Amino acid sequence: QVHLVESEGGLVQPGGSLRLSCTVFGLVYNPFIMGWYRQAPGNERRLVASITRGGFTEYEDSVKGRFTVSRDNVQNTVSLQMNSLKPEDTAVYYCHLLTSPPSWGQGTQVTVSS
Numbered sequence: 001q002v003h004l005v006e007s008e009g010g011l012v013q014p015g016g017s018l019r020l021s022c023t024v025f026g027l028v029y030n031p032f033i034m035g036w037y038r039q040a041p042g043n044e045r046r047l048v049a050s051i052t053r054g055g056f057t058e059y060e061d062s063v064k065g066r067f068t069v070s071r072d073n074v075q076n077t078v079s080l081q082m083n084s085l086k087p088e089d090t091a092v093y094y095c096h097l098l099t100s101p102p103s104w105g106q107g108t109q110v111t112v113s114s
Contacts, residue, residue: 002026004095004105011111017083022095022105024076033098034071034078038091038110045094049080062088085112 003025012018020036035050049059049069057069068081078095090112095105 002097002099002103004097004103006093006095006105006108009093009108009110011113012085013114014086014112016085016112017081018085018110019082020080020093020095020108020110022078024078024097024103027076027097027099027103030073030076031097031099031103035069035096035098036078036080037094037096038089039094039107040088040091043091047096048093050096051078082110085110087112 005023007021010018030053032053033050036048037045038048039045047060048063049067051057051069051071053073059067066084071078090110092107092109094107097103
């Protein structure tokens with residue numbers, strides 16, 4: 001059974017940085033796509049960033065230039081480096097794997113506030 005373990009989020013001041021990581025257990029192959037979604041209160045869960053096995057990345061427009069997604073195909077991990085954080089980045093962040101069915105982490109709260 002696939003199990004995703006995310007690192008803790010936290011409280012960050014505007015302009016600060018935070019790195020999230022997600023370790024995959026129970027999977028014997030590298031998923032084609034790994035990534036991160038986020039969900040703010042009252043909003044739908046939305047894709048933040050994704051990365052293919054070959055390293056092709058995609059980002060939500062609002063995070064381009066600020067967030068960087070990366071993966072380690074040996075360790076089967078995916079990370080999200082978040083810089084220049086804004087209050088509107090406040091959300092629960094979820095690690096996601098494009099498996100069948102899709103796999104999700106438990107979610108980790110990121111709060112950007114002074």
